[in-house]
Amino acid sequence: MGCLQSTQTAQHNVKKIKAGVAQLRQLYNINPKVLGSGTFGKVFQAENKSDSSHKVAIKVISKQKLSREEIEALHDEVAILQNLDHPNIVKYYETYDDVKFIYLVMELCPGGELFEKLTSNMQPFGENQAASIMDKLLRAIIHCHKQNIVHRDIKPENIMYGNDGEVKFIDFGLAKQTAKANQKLHTVAGTPYFISPEVLNGNYGKECDLWSLGVVLYLMITGKYPFDGNSRAEVFTKIQKGQFSFPESVQKKVTPECIDIVKKMLTVDRNKRLSGENALKHPWFEKCLKKLEGSSNILDVEVMKKLREFKGSSTLKKAALNVLVKMLNPKEIEGLRIEFQKIDTDNSGFIEIQELENALKNANYDMSANEIKQIVSELDYSGNHKINYTEFLAATISVQKFLTHQKLEAIFRQFDIDGNNEITQENIKDAMAKLGKDISQEELEEIMKRHDYSGDKAISIDEFKKMILGND
Known part of the structure; x- marks a missing residue:
């Protein structure tokens, strides 16, 4: 889990559960x-x-x-x-x-650490590869910052490859969620080579993560640390002065845009440092990440139909589909990730009402403002008044395509807490707590009314399957 230290309680408490x-x-x-x-x-x-x-x-x-x-x-x-x-x-x-x-x-992230990839290669990453990785890491850190979460320990050892080959941030043991967007932190935390000047000074905010990402980018393209020395004190002195340079051999190989973005991410004055959003707009990404030929920013109409059809699903069905989505290989749903990013224009990792309205307008898809608000409300399984990535996938995947018998049984077992081959109200309550969700007695009664077709006060696996595949 990384280094654990006492922090103020995050905004959503972990639900206590009975299951062991x-x-x-x-x-x-x-x-x-x-x-x-x-x-x-x-x-x-x-x-x-x-x-x-x-x-x-x-x-x-x-x-x-x-x-x-x-x-x-x-x-x-x-x-x-x-x-x-x-x-x-x-x-x-x-x-x-x-x-x-x-x-x-x-x-499970079986692809190993980014650090391992860097040390196993005999040469630094190429610019296009580095840009592809940094694009994804910036989007992830923007998602964190939008929720006032500062990672505080970004380094290649805390970036791993999933089974789909995608890079993923891990280890949030030093992460901090603040009550206010611009709230300052004062505890010195992080790893020496990647720590920012303001963290060393004990007065910092989310900008420290951009500095750490700048160090990661420098490391990817040069194979070296920008701030190095014979002692920790020497490294810290160089960090506080922003004292680094590019090897001449690297300057001959990489583009001026690449050097420029690194310098702007490793700016000592945090107020002048690139934010995550501004970093993604840097010309370096446009140069390295060429748009796929024939790709479009217009939303797929089939996606909108799916969002519309998802309205009215019960809490249990939403939970079951959220579990299904998390079981899928990301490569299987790559197309839907692209559709999500078309709507999520501010790269926050959420879809808000205005973004959905804009996407529909851009696609010339007719839907009233009230219906758009209703869709967001219906898909909002997490209760944050936005559509999360998993919520979007749960509403738009082809359930018939991905719901194998094995996956159906695996999802059913998540809710059949006591292994009696049926799901009771108490099972649902405990399973939802295990997933970190609260559920009211009124919702439990509504679920049984809609999905206990036999009226025996429990949901069988056949009834569960009917619920997931049906439109009720």
Whole structure:
């Protein structure tokens, strides 16, 4: 989990749950081989018993090794991960808890660290490859910053490759979610080579993440750290002065635009440093990331039809489809990611009402303002008054195409908490808590009324399938 330290509670508290290791083992086959270990626990690979193609990472953290403050810090980290929903940020699935351990089920990133790619290559990355990686990392960090989350420990070791080959931020152990957008932080946190001048001075905000990304970019194109020295004190002195240069050999190989964006990200004055949004607009990206021939910014009409049809789905159906989406390989839904980005014009990782209105207008698709608001409200499973990435995918994927029998059974088991081959109101309540969601008694009664077709006060797997595939 990285370094844990006491932080103020994140804006959404982690829900306490009853499920422990017994239910964890009911759902997953856990490989005993340790993928990684740290001060507080170990990481294992596991696969879903009902769908072996769905593999996850499980972090097993010993409560006995944690102080009360460290447990609170861990809860804050999980709360932050629950708020994040972006293709270039590691996915959080669920939490299990018992007397001795906390079990975090996360997306598996089998492609290794960016650091490993850098050190295994005999030469630095090419500009186009570096630009592709940095484009995705900037979009991810904008998503964080829009929610007042500062990562504070960006470095190649905390950037991993998923099973789709996409880079993903991991380890939010030092991340901080502030109550206000421009609230300053004062605790010195981070890794020496990547730490910004203002962090060293103990008065900083989200701009520190852009500095760290600038160091990562310099490292990708040169194979060296911009600020190096024989001691930590020497490194820190160079950082505070912004004292770095490009090797002559690199200057001959890379474009002036590349050197310019690095300099603007490694500007000592944080007020003059590029923001994430402005960095994405830099000419370097336009030069390196050429638009695919024939690609269009016009929204696919089929996507809009799907959004329209999703209205009226029950809380259980929305939850089930959100689970399905997280089980899919991102390559399978690449087209929908592109459609999402067409609507998300400010790169926040959310779709807001005005953005959806603009996309519809651009596509000449007729829909009233009230219906647009209703769509956003219906898709807003997380309750933040916007459409998250996973919510968008849940509404627009072809369920018939992706819902195999194995995936159907795996999703059903997520809600069949006690393994009795049926889902009761109590099961739904516990399963939703495990996923970090609250559900009211009124919603539970509505779910049973709509989906307990036999009237036996429980939902069978056949009724569950009918719910997911149907329009009710």
